[in-house]
Amino acid sequence: MIPLGPSWLGLLTKVEGSEYDGKLVTVVPKAVATGVDVIDRTSAAALTDEQILDSTPGLGAILDAEGGCVFRVWAPEAQYAELVVLGPNTPDDDNVLGMRWEGGNFAVRAPGVRAGAKYYFIFHHNGEKFYRRDARARYTDFDGCACYVVDPSYDWAPFEAPTWDKLILYQVHVGAFTGREEGGGTFNALAAKVDYIKSLGFNAIQLMPVTEFGGLWGYNPRLLTSTHQAFGTPAELQSLVDTCHKAGIAVIFDVVLNHGAARLNSLWAYDGWNPNNGGGIYHHGAGKTPWGKKFAFGRWEVDDYILEGAEIFLRDFNGDGLRFDSVHNMPWQLLQRMTWTLHDKYPGKILISEITPEDSAAVSSAGFDATWIHSTFFETRKYMEGDRALGKVQHVLGLGSGFSKPTQMLKYVMGCHDQIGCRNNGAFCHDIGGLHRYPVDHYGGRNKWGARAIARMWYAAMIAASGIPMAFMGTECHHDGWWHVEQNRCFNWWFAGDPLGQEMMRLVTSANTLRTQSHALGAGGFDTVHFDDHHKVLGFRRESNDQTLLVIVNAGGNQWENSDYGVGVGDRGIGRRYVERFNSQDASFGGWEGSGNAGRDLHEHGGRIYINVPKWSTLIFEVL
Template identity: 30%
Template sequence: MNDAAHIEGMGAILHPGGVAFRVWAPHARNVSVIGSFNGWDGTKHPMQSEDNGYWYADAAQAKAGDEYKFLLFTEQGELKRIDPYAREVTGSTGNAIVHDPQFDWSGDDFQLAPWNELVIYELHVGTFNDEEDVKRAGEFASVSARLGHLKKLGVNAIQVMPVGEFAGERSWGYNPAHIFSVELNYGGPRALKRFVKRAHEEGIAVLLDVVYNHLGPDDLDLWQFDGWRENERGGIYFYNDERAITPWGETRPDYGRGEVRQFLLDNALMWLEEFHVDGLRFDCTQFIRTVNGSDEEELPEGWALLQWINSRITELFAGRITIAEDLRNNIWLTKPVGAGGAGFGSQWDAMFVHPIRQAVIAPWDEQRSLAEIRDAICYRYNDDAFDRVIYSESHDEVANGKARVPQEIAPDDPKGWQARKRSTLAAAMVFTAPGIPMLFQGQEFLEGEWFRDSVPLDWDQCVEFHGIVRLYRDLARLRLNRDGFTRGLCGQFTEVYHQHEDSKVIAFHRWDQGGASDQVVVVANFHSEPLDGYVIGFPAEGAWKLRFNSDWQGYSDDFAGHPSGDVVAVPEPYDGLPCQAALSIGSYSVLIFSQ
C-alpha cells in the first residue's frame, strides 16, 4: 500500500536522510535493493509493495556514489537488474550508481534562438575530436575544445547524436541500453552538464537525439525485467507480439502501457530539466507511429505518446524545440496537438536533401533537374518555412551505403575542383532555401569517405581547406543577417521566378517584410559553363549589391573568380518581376544579392 511518508520519484532518489529507491516490477514476488552500502545483502533492505506493481525502500546508509542493483524474486528465480531509471552506471552490464544531480547552473540563463534564426551542426561525440589515440572515443571535453571553431563558423545550435549508455566502447548511439544514463566513454552525466553550460556561454544551444522507437537490443537489462514475458519476447517494457519487431531488433517499447509511457516521458523531460538541453530530436518517428514504418499499419498509441510528450514539453519548457526524423512527408507531425498533430516544432525534410544531393552528385549537367531543385526549395509543411530542417549531409546520408557529398561527386578525387565546386553549391542551397539549415560534422572542411563511429574527423583539413571553411562561415553570416542586409533569408516568403533547364540557372527571391535590406535574390548555376550578360528579373529597381559569390578565389585558389559583381536593375519587366538586370556567373556557382 502507498505510504504518505514515501518519497516521490523513480530509481534512486537522494535526500538528506539517505537514498530512497523505487522500481516497477509487477510480476515480482518480492524485491530488495542491494549495493555497496549493505554488502550486496538481499536481506538488509527489502522493498515494500506499492500500488500497480511498484516497490519502495529507503536506505539511510546509502549515499551518492554507492553502487546498487535490484534483486527480484520471481517465478523464474532470482534476477539482479540494473535500475531502469539509473542516472549513472558503471557500464552497460555493470551496476547502477546513486547519482547526485546537483550542479552549479548559476549564470545559465541561455535562451534558444528563434527557429528562423537557427543554424544547426550535427555531431557525434565519439568522433568529433582530434585525439592522438584514435582507439579511444572522444569526450564532451574534446567537443568543448572546438566550440570556438563552431561559434566562428556561425553555428548557434549543436545537435548531438545519442549519448545514452550503449553496449561496447563505440557506437553511433542508436542502441541505447540505459536511456537515463550518459555514456561513460563520453565522460558521463557531469561532463554532459559541463558541456551544455560551456556551449551556452558561447551562445550555442544543445539539442539531443533521443531513441524511443526501440531500445538496445544489446546489454538490455529491461529485457524480461521481472521474469514475465509472452511469446518469448521482452516482457513488461516491450510489446510481446509482432508489434515488438523493428529493423533494429524486437525491442519496441509498449506505448500502450502507462508505466512505459511514463518511463519515456520522464526521460524526455529529464534532458530538458536536469541537463538544460534546448531541444530534442526524435529518431525514426515512423517506427513509433506505425508498426512497420509505412502508413499502412498505424500504431495509435505511439502517435498518442508523441502528442503527450510534445504537449508536456510545450507546457513546461516553452521555447524549446522538438524535431522529428520521419522522412515520410507527413504534414501532421508538425501540426499542433490541439489540431490533431503530433506537436513537433520541425522535422527533417527528405523532400529537400534527396533532390539537392542528386542534383550535385549527377555526373552530367543534363541530368540535373531544375524542376526538382525548385520543388526542393519551395516545399514546406503546414505553410511554415521553418517546419523543416534542411541539409545535404547528415549521419544517415553519409553512411549506410552512401558517402559524403564530395566523395559521391568524385570518388577518385574527393578534394578536387569538381567535388569542391558542387558540394559548396549544395551547401549554398542549404543556407539560402527556406528552412532550418543543418550541417554534419566536418562538412565545412570537406571531410571525405563515409561516417564511421571509429574514425575521428581529420582536423588538418580545417587548415588545408580554410577557404572552404570561410565559404561556410560567410553563408552562415548571411543566413543569420549578421550584417543587416539579408533579413529575407530569415523570412517566410520564397518565389522561384527563373528556371532555365538548358542553361541550368535557377533564381529565387527571399523576403520577410519586404523592402530595402530585406529582399534577397539568389542565383545558382548548376552548369559547368560560366555565363556572361545573363538577364534575369529583379523585384525592385536600382543597385543590387553582390553579397556572396561562391566562385571567389578567396575560397579556393583554383576557383575561377568569374567577374561577377553588383548589378543595377532597370524598370523593365522580366520573369514576372517588374525589373531586370544582366549578370555574370561562374560555373557551379551561387550569387547572393540584396539592396
C-alpha cells in the same frame, strides 16, 4: 560498509542461513504486504523514514533533503525486490535492503546514501533471482549491473537560445568528433572544440544519441535516461551544454524512444516475467523495427518512461530542443501527448521529428515544431547523378507541401549521419542504392576543383533555402571518405587545417554569418522568379517585412563572364537596385577573382538584371 545510520538499523531484520547471512536485509514479499505498511511503526525513527519515502514521488534514485536517498522501481511481476548498495571493497561490504511493495512499484529509503553511491536491484520471480540495473538510472557501469546515484542539480549560466529562424545546426557524434585524439571521444573533448564550431558561425549543435546504447552510433538504447559511460558522466554532459551556452550555441539532443536495443538490452525480461520470450514488461506484445523490438506502447508505465526519456534532456541537461528518431514507429497519440506535455512544461524548446516518409502531419497533427526533410538529400543526389531536372533543385530549396513556414522543415542537403556514415567498410549499400560518403566525394573528390565548387554551391544554396539548415561534422572542411566510430574513420582534423579545407570553412563561415544576420533568409517567403531549365539556373526571392534578397543558383557547368546573363526579377523586383552580398565562387573560397558581381550597383531593365554567373555557384543579392 556504507553507513546507514542508527535510524535505519531499526528497520532491518537479519535473514539467518541465507546467502545474505550476516548482512543487513529485509525481505518484503508482495503476497504479505498490506498497502505500504509492512514495517514496524512502533519506532518514531521508522515513521520518519517512511514519511520521507511517502513524500518523495518518482522512480529511480532520488536524493532527499534529509541526507538519504529514495529508491523506487517499477517491477509489477516480481514477488519481492531488494536494493543492493555496493560497499567500497568486497561484496561483504554490500548492504542489501528489502523494498516495500507499492502496487506495481517497490521502494526503499536508504539514509546516508548520497551521490556517487553504486547500487542495483534483485528481483525475485518464480523462485529465481534477476540482477537488474535501475531502468531510470542516470549513469551506469557499461559492463555490469551497477548504477550510480546522481545529483542532477547544476548551476547553469544564463543563456537565450537563437530564435528558430536563426538556427544553423552542426550534427555531431560525440565519440567520433575527437575519436582520433588521445583521450578523445568524450563530452570533455567535445567541449574543448566548441570554439571551433562557434568560429564557423554555427549556433546550434545536434548531438547524436548520448544515452547508453548497445550498438555503434547510438540508435540502440539500452536505457533511456543513462548517459553512455564511454562518453562521460552526467555532470560532464551538463558541463558540455553549459560550455556551448556560454559560447552562444544551443544544444539539441537526439532521442531514440521507439525501440530498445537489439543486443545488451537492460530492459529485457526486466523483473523476470517474460512469457514467450516477448521481452517482459517493457516490450511484451510490441511489434518490431529493423533495429530492435518496439516498446510496449499503451501501457501507461511504459509511456511515462518514454516521456521521461525525452524530458530528462530538457530538465536535467538544460537542452534547447530534441530530435525524435523514427517517430513513424511510435503511436500517434503518444507523440501528441509528448509534444503537448513538453511544450507546456518547456515553452520555447524546439521539438523536431524524423518521420519516414517525411510528412507535414508530424507538425500539423502530431505537434512537432519541425521535421527532417529527407528528400533534400536524395533529390540533390539524384540531380547530381544525372537526373538534371531543375524542378528537383526548386523542390529541395523551396517551402514544402503542407508546411506553413520555413522553420517547420529541417534540411540537410549534403547529407546527415545516415548518408555519410558507413558500417560496411565503404562498400555499396542497398539502403541508399549507392555509397555512403561525404558530399565532396559524391561530387568527384576533394582534390578536384569542380567537386569543391559543387560542394560550395550546395552549401550556400542550403543556407539560402527555406528551412532550418544542418550540416554533418566534416562537411565544412571538405572531409572525404565516410565516417564511422572506428578510429581511422573518426573526424580527421587534418582536413580542417589544410588549404582546401580552410577555403570551404571560409565559405561556411561567411554563409552562416549572412544567414544569422538576415531575417529574410530565416523567416522570409520563397518566391521563384527565374526558372531556366535549359541552363539549370534557378532564381528565387526571399522576402520579409524589412528585407528582400534575390538568390541565384547555377546548378550546372555553364557560366557567363561578361554581364550577359539576364535573370528575371519578378513583378516585385521591377525598378529596384541589386547589390551582390555573397558569391560561392569568390576567390577566398576557392573560386577566382572577378567571378561574380562584387562592387557593382545593378539596376533592373525590362524585368531582368544582367550579371556574371559562375558555373556551379550560388549568388545572393540584396534588393534595394
